[in-house]
Amino acid sequence: MVQVRGRIGLKPGADWLAAQVDALTRAQEDRRPRPWAVSDAPPAFIASQLRGIIGLEIEITEIRGKWKMSQNRPLPDMAGVARGLADPDDPHHNPAAAALVAERLAGRGQS
Template sequence: MFFASAHAESDEEVLLQFIKENPLGMLITGIDSSAQDFLQCTHVPFVLDHPKTDENPSSNPQLRAHIAKQNPQAKAMLELTSGAPPSILPLERDVLVVFNGRHDHYVTPNFYTETKPDTGKVVPTWNYSAVQVYGKLSLFYDSRTPEAGAFLSKQMHDLSEQCERRIMGFTGGDRPQPWKVADAPERYIELMQRNVVGIKIEITKIEGKYKMSQEMRPGDRDGVVKGFAAMGGETGKAISALVQERGELIDKKKALKSSSIE
């Protein structure tokens, strides 16, 4: 991913919060396989564990997930376990996970109300936000072993809690009660666990960007803010607010840099 300085976000806490708010990631691997394509990608919801916590004593953030054993990506990973005793398998190559922001949209040059009437030197673009992480993946591939069984049980519980409470807003009280793994028959969950592999990724590198017209001239940026606001709808309002927010941040950085030089 290309990170122009105006778009790059380097604050790790901001990037981790982005993942928590947008947990559906694209897991990308490159694995030599006799039967599967080398490059594989799976959309999968992740649980994020902050470093140095009860869930994650490591100094690096971690991601947890599970995917079906019938998934070609899982099959390529499982091929590496051939002949090995049931255990946790660490992959040698790094994996990549990409998280996209909830709102993105085409930007028409008609929004550039300063430059378009002045010189006409404008072209369309696309506004979006994304975070990508690199890391080391460990595969929990046999739920009958104590370690893999415990990992999958906790991961399924935590993922359900995250989605039911944070995404659906099912918190009880005057809201619906959240669905729990324990609500399903125990034997059914055991069968489900046998047909998935658990994934844990220790993050070794994290990068993010908000490409939200913040590098544009003030008049053009204001035109983008007003243009998306006029569009209405959830996406229009959200992108208008993001362009405003990211524009103010870059203005503050420029002001601080200027004052430090003086």
Template sequence: MYMPRANEETRLDIMHALVADHPLGALVRMGDDGLVADHIPFEIAAPTPDAPFGVLRAHVARGNPLWRNDGAQVMVLFQGPASYITPELYEEKARSGKVVPTWNYAVVHAHGKLRAIDDREWVLDFVRRLTNRHEAGRATPWQVSDAPQEYTDALLKAIVGIEIPIQRLEGKWKISQNRSAEDYARMAAGLAYTGSGAPLAQLMREWHPAA
């Protein structure tokens, strides 16, 4: 990934937070006919001795050939807030007009080797955690145990766990760090009032609280 120094994010907690908030990753691997991508919701866990940047965990359908690529080198892409930036938000527009639009975004790329985990108890524990996390904000959270036992047992046979110990983690926050403080504040304020731009405005203000 092209990485100007101003856009590089290296703080592990910040990158983990983006993955936790935007868990649908695009897992890219080399298939028989070239590059293949699978879109999968992940859990990210703390670093371990063999995973210095954390561990990604997920599950896939048994019919998906992905899990049979045990030991394969893979990359998982996570897309955070993103938005079009209009030149109307730059002070330079009024002075000279020498401005153009851009696109701001935050992304994380995780690299590591795939591990397949064909273990019923591991998968059951994982889907319970994943479900509990995403149901936590509901008034009456659904739980795996709410489904009939025989139904759950049948579904568990149809899925396989995967795990990726992260060996390299790249974070790119392209959020107009090259602009003046005035432009940066104007962008954050302008984005805050648009539906698609509000999450990016929040991220920009977290990165630069004065905005």
């Protein structure tokens, strides 16, 4: 879990908002075998969707974090998280996070 505090500002520019949506889409889709892109949708549809989004920018002044690694879940669920994070074919592949979850499992008498 991450908590961010800061000063918020409205960003009314359509170009700024479109760039943010495009960057977010790429960040989420690029690891997939056949990533979807904003440009795959009709321009009129994207324009209509952008009108329903309010752009915000936060100047971060403080960040606090806490690890949430399925520790409140049953052991089989934790093991599934570790397997998914360790799987190079999974779009959320993250060997370092997989190792941390596996370490937690080992500490609870599981591997």
